[in-house]
Amino acid sequence: MNRRQDTTRDSRSVRALEDSPLARFLFGDVRMAWLWLILRLYAGWQWLEAGWGKWHNPAWTGDKAGTAISGFVQGALAKSSGANPAVQSWYAWFLQHVVLAYPVAWSYLVLIGETLVGVALILGLFTGIAAFFGSFMNMNYLLAGTVSTNPVLFVIATWLVLAWKTAGWWGLDRWLLRALGTPWRPGLIFHVQADDQRLVHEPDRV
Secondary structure: OHHHHHHHHHHHHOOOOOOOHHHHHHHHOHHHHHHHHHHHHHHHHHHHHHHHHHHOOOOOOHHHOOHHHHHHHHHHHHOOOOOOOOOOHHHHHHHHHHHOOOHHHHHHHHHHHHHHHHHHHHHOOOHHHHHHHHHHHHHHHHHOOOOOOHHHHHHHHHHHHHOOOOOOOOOOHHHHHHHHEEOOEEOHHHHHHHHHHHHHHOOOOO
16 A cells, blocks of 8 residues: 555656657767758758749749749649548638738748758758748648658658757757757856856955
């Protein structure tokens, strides 16, 4: 009886569960940074190529901006009917009333987003954040009924988010994360600022 009570008490006192050694090795060990570099460059190039192509496409920019995305939405809406629609009704409502209502704004938002995600992944700049927004775009394309490379890029982006600490080790994150830190652990820059503020507010000691 006492042993059962001790087990219950111990389970209630648990606040965090440790990652397995395999998870720590894959997602937190810099020795695996080469793998994330390869996946990061592949995904980054795919996004940059897609965004760069839209910058030079008159259906995405200029006087005819919004033409391409309007056609894309119309195609997605055509897949929202039938017994087993590829596009769900709630997402079709979003496309019709939110995206199709402002095609020019969404056109520029898409091409800017794809370009920025591509550049950030290639440079290893805020890799976890870039991968998250990349996966968000992949999810939206899939919800619109477009498969293409989206499933593969979505999986890669998910892995990069999990490996955010080391995915940009061979990139700018190697220095940026150390300098900026995270919201729960300030980096070198904020430690220096905190030390300077403490020196200003503390009276001189004799």
